[in-house]
Amino acid sequence: MFSKIKKFLHQKVFYINNFNLLLIIVFLNLIIQFFPNLKLDLTANHLHTLSPATKKIIKNLDDVVNLKFYVSSQLPSQFKSLSQDLNHLLDACHQLNPSKFIVTRLNPDKDESIKNQAIKDGVQPLNFSSLKQDKFEISTAFFALMLSYGDKNQLLPITTDIDNSEYYLLSAIKQLTSDQKPTFCLTSGHGELDYSQTSLLHRYLGQLYQIEDLDLSDPDQQIADDVSLILSLGPQQAFDQDSIDQISQYIAQKKAFILFIDSVNLDVNLSSQPLNHPHIEKLLSKYGIKLLPKVVADTSSLIANFKSAKGPFLTQYPFWLKILPSTFNPDIPAVSSLSQLSVYWPSALEISDPAQVLFSSSSHSWLVDGQQSSFNPTQISRPKSTDSHSYPLSAINTQDAKLAVVADTDLLKDNFVANDPSSLALLMNLVDYFSADDSLLTVRAKNFAIAPILPLEHQQQQIVRWINLALPLLILLILFFLLRFWRKRYHQSLTL
Template sequence: MELKAKKLLTKREYHLYSLAWLIILLGWLGVLNYLSNKFFLRLDLTSNKAYTLSKATKQVLKELKSPVLIRAYFSSNLPAVLKSDLSLTKDLLNEYQVYGRGKIKLEVVDPEKNPKLKDELSSRGIFPVQFQVRGASELAVKEGYMALEVQYLDQRQVFSNIVDLQDFEYALSSTILKLSSEPPISVAFLSGHEEPDAYQDLNTLRSAIEKQYQFSVVNTTAGEPIPEDINLLLVISPKHLGEQDKYELDQFLMRGGKIIFLLDGAEVVQEYLVAFPKDDGLDDLLGHYGITRNHDLVMDVINERVSMRQGIFQIIKNYPLWVKIYVSQYKEAGLIKDHPFLSQLDAITLP
C-alpha cells in the first residue's frame, strides 16, 4: 500500500512539474512577443544597405493611423535589366510592409494577364511605358507596366514609371506622408510683390513641395487675409512690402501660422556685378520679432572663378563674392550629414 501511494505521489508531482513548465514556457513566449513588438529589429547584410529604410521612413510608417494600400503594376514581359530593377523594388516594398506592422498592404499585379484591367488602369492615369528590346536581327519597341499606385482612405497618387525615380524611398515615403497627414499640411508662396514666379523661377522647389504637401500661392496686395488653412508661408525675395502686407503677415503669425523668410540683403546688378543694399520694407517687422538683418555681402577664400573683361582683354580670376562650397569636403569634416538632396552634388556656388 505504501509503495502504491508513493507511486501515485510521484505521478502527481510529474503532472504538477509539467504544468509548471508549461506555464513558464507560455510566460516566456508572452514576454518575447511583447519585446518583439516593442523592440523590432531586422538585419540588412548587403554591403550598401540596399534594404535598410531610413529613420524618417520608419517614423512615417510608425505614425500611420489607417492602412495604406500599395499596388505595384509590373509586367512579366519586361527585359532582364528592368526585371532586375523591379526585383530590388519589390524587396524594398516588402520592407515597407514589414515595418508598417499591418498598416501597409502590398499587392503586386501583372496587367498582361488581365486585358480588361488595362482599360481600367488608363482611366486612373496609369499607362504602359515603352522600352527597346534587341533581337537577333532587329531592334523592337515594346510596352510594359512599371507603375505604382498608393492609396490612403479616399486619396491616391500614381507613379507611372518607378524606374525613372531618382530616389524611390524618398518619393514613396513623401507620398505616404502627404496622403496620411490629417489634416493635410498646406504650404504657400507669397506673391504680388515681384517675387520669383512659383511656376517658372521656383519650379523645382514648388515641385518638391507638392510631392509632400498641398501647395498654393497667396496675394496680400488687395488687403485680403492669408487663408487660415495655410500652415506655412514662404516669403521669397519680395521687391517691397507695404504696411498692409506686413499687417497680414503679422496677423498670420499671431494665429499660429509659420513663415520662412528667404530674403536678399543686397540687390545685385548681374550685368556689372554691382550690389546695393535692398530695402524690401521688412526690417521693422523682423526687428519686432527680435531679428536683425545686416545688408552685408559675404566673401570667402574658397570661391568661384569668373570671366571678366578688362579693356580688350578677357581674364579669368577668383571672385571672393561667389562663395563655393565643396560638399564632399564638408561631409568628410563632419560639418554636414548625408542627405538624398546632397547625394548627387559635388559643389555648390552661391553667387
C-alpha cells in the first residue's frame, strides 16, 4: 500500500514539473509578445545593435531627415534577408528620434504613382528571373533609400556588395547634414591602379568623399596648401626626386599620406619582376618603415583556383594570405575593429621606431625572394617549421607624421574586392582615421566575419584527433552509467 502511494506521488511530481515548465514557456511568450523590441544580440560584432556613433548622430539631428524606403513586395532571394535587417535598422533609428528621423515605406508594385516617383528620384529597378507556373519569367523590383534633409537629397541604392547597411546609412546622413564632402587627392602618372582595375573602390569612395587627381609626373602640378590627405595606390614606376621632395615637404607638415605599394610585380604567368622605388623607399625609411624585396607566404592562406594542362584545380595557395584577427594592432582604431582581411602576394616590411605595425602575417609564415622566377602553385617549397616567423605587412607612423603603408596593391583590385570587400573597409578606415572622423570606424567594422581555423603543429593535430575519437565514447559511457544508476535508485525507491 505504501509503495503504491509513493509511486502515485512520484507521478504527481512528474506532472507538476511538466505543468510548471509549460507555464514558464507561456510566460516567456507573453513577455516577447508585449515587449517586441526586447532582444538579445549575441553576435561578436553586435550586428543587430546600433553603434554609439549612430545613436549620437540620430539623437542630435538639427533638422528633419525624411527617408523614403522604396521596396517591392516581390524581391530577389538575396535581398529578402537584407530587407528584413534594413527594416529593423530603420525602426531602431526612428525610435531614437521619432520627430527628426521619419521613415516612409513605399511599395511601387501597388501604386503606379509611387513607381513613377521612384523612377523620378533616380531609382533603377532590379531585374531578376522568377519561377511562375513552371516557367521562368523576368521580373522587376525596387529596392533603394532616398534621404532628404532640407533642400538636399541623396539616393542610396542598396546592394549586397558590402554587407554594412548601418555604415552607409550613417555616412549618407553625415554627408547631408554637413556643408561639403571631405576631399582628398589620388596620385597618378606613375603606373598607379586606374579606374578599370578599381571601379568598386572608386564607386564607394565617390559616395563618401570628393576625389581629386594629383599627377606628380607633371612638372607644373603642385600639391596645393589646402590638401590634407593624399592616397597613392600601387605606383609601378619610381617617383622622381622633385615629386619625392613635394611629398616629403607635405608629410613634414603632418598631413596624411596613405601608400599601397608592392616590391614585386607578377605577370599573368605568375613570373616575378622586382619593382624599384629608390626615392620612396628612402623617404619611408626616414619614418621607420622599410620595404623589403621579399614576398610573404603563410600557412594561414586562401584556396585559389588555377588552370593547368590537365584542367583547372583548387589548392591552398600560401601567397594569398588570410590575416588572423590576433595580428591586427589593437591600439590603432583603423584596424583594431577589423575581424578579417585577405592580401595577395604581399611584400614584407621592416619596422623601427616610431612606426607601428598595423597588421602582420601569422607566426607560420616565411619569406620568398622577390626575384625568383615563378610563383606557380606547383613549384612552391615550404621551409621547416623552425624557419617560420610573423612579418609586418602594414605600418603606420603617427608620431612625427601621418603616414600609413600597406605592402600590397592587389587587395584593392575589383576581382579580389568582389570576394572580400574588407580591403575597402581597411582603406576607408585609414582615410577616416587620418581625417579625425573616428565615429565611422566602429560602425564600418560591424560586418559578418569568418572565424578561421588556426593552423596547428603536427603534434597538436594528433592530440586533437585522439580527443575527437575518445571523447564521444567517454561521454556515452558516463551517460550509460549515470542512467543505470538513476534507474536503479528509482526502482529501489518504489520497492521501499
